[in-house]
Amino acid sequence: MRIALDQRSEVGTRAGRILLAERTLELLGLVDQNPSDEDDRLVRVLDLSAYDVLVTDAEDPSDVLAAAAEAGIPAVTWVDRPAAGVQAAVDAAVLVGANLGSAIAPSLAAHEAAGAGEGSPIDIVWTEPGRPLRRGHPSRFPDPVGPLWAAERARSGVVRRFAAPTQGEWAGAVVHVAATEHPRERIVAVADHAAHLEALALAAGALVAVDPAFEELRGVITVDDVAETFLDVVLGLGLEVAEWRSD
Amino acid sequence: MRDSAGFSPDFARGASSDVRPRTTTIAAFVIPGAIVGWVRQRTLGLVVVAAAVAAAVVALLGRRVQPPEVSGTWHPATQRRRP
Structure with missing residues (x-):
């Protein structure tokens, strides 16, 4: 190629x-x-x-x-x-x-949603550069990002998208699927150097x-x-x- | 018992006459000095307390309030779930 x-x-x-x-x-x-x-x-x-x-x-x-x-x-x-x-x-x-927010996070969500059952609520959260919020949607990223508050950016049916401002060089994305089938919920995430x-x-x-x-x-x-x-x-x-x- | 200058009468009683004016003179300087010092000390104290309160408020406002703790841990997702 x-x-x-x-x-x-x-x-x-x-x-x-x-x-x-x-x-x-x-x-x-x-x-x-x-x-x-x-x-x-x-x-x-x-x-x-x-x-x-x-x-x-x-x-x-x-x-x-x-x-x-x-x-x-x-x-x-x-x-x-x-x-x-x-x-x-x-x-x-x-x-x-x-x-990260428009490709990695939704691709993770699409995969998890496919196995979660019809109509399962999905929350997609990603980090973006900015001052951390003091309230909002609680989100837990793997280390070294850690817990952050996120603000809702968009909602489409059962899918909600959030952005969590954070400072520093680390970034991440979290997908939470509240499945209607077993297992009841699944949370997957990525965290690494933001530019990477x-x-x-x-x-x-x-x-x-x-x-x-x-x-x-x-x-x-x-x-x-x-x-x-x-x-x-x-x-x-x-x-x-x-x-x-x-x- | 103390006189108006704040000194013990016993101290004056045994003093010679040429000492009393000096004592009065000393008292005249010491008492206002003490008052000024007390006021200054109080002002300084107030300033210190106000600064401490301001620092605490700033620290509290700037503190990163984290989301509540959730029990659990992250593990490598070694196996992808196939739809």
Whole structure:
């Protein structure tokens, strides 16, 4: 596979290093940058159409998405749906929101929900940078994140989404499924270095986008559309999941 | 029993005449000094107490109130549940 990386921050740098560890990677092209590492697979992008997918960690990826659309290749963005809109190639898709809150957390939730029974209430909580709250929805993340208060962000049927502001370099996501079948509840979570988790999500998005099944998709999609594939990929990249067991 | 200057009469009784004015002079300086010192000390005390109360309030407001404890522990999810 050939992946073009538009790297603007630490997330993109880390995602690039994760992708370089993949044996199936033929080429990692850097957009508008010269590679500094001595890896034969690391090159500067000269022609985007020579790549299978474009990955970007830009907060405003509109310009690079336009270039990917022009080149006719799919794209993956770290940010959620960009404010400036998304331009996708006619016969390719753009996966938006390849990050902790919009990709890793919902993919965990989708997997747990599938085995929990119809209509089981699901709470999805993720951390985000900010001052910790003093009240709200109580959430318990694995160490080193620990317990945090979270604020509700969205609600869709039985699924509630929360964000827990926290300071420091650690981040996490928790999925609580109150199953209607046995076992009565299941809580799974991830916690790690914030930039690493974001990079894992972005790198996993890139690998999902080069999957043959992705070629059938068109337009703007989210991880909700490819949740199981995404979870398989991100687990393969080394994401470790914890499970809560009550005493 | 003490006189108006706060000294024991016994002290004055045995003193020579040239000593009494000096004692009065000393008293005239010591008593206002003591009063001023007491006021200053009290003010300082009030300042110290106010600072301590302010620090406690700031610490209380800034304290991270954590969610209630739940008994249980995290374990590696070694096996994924298949739907």
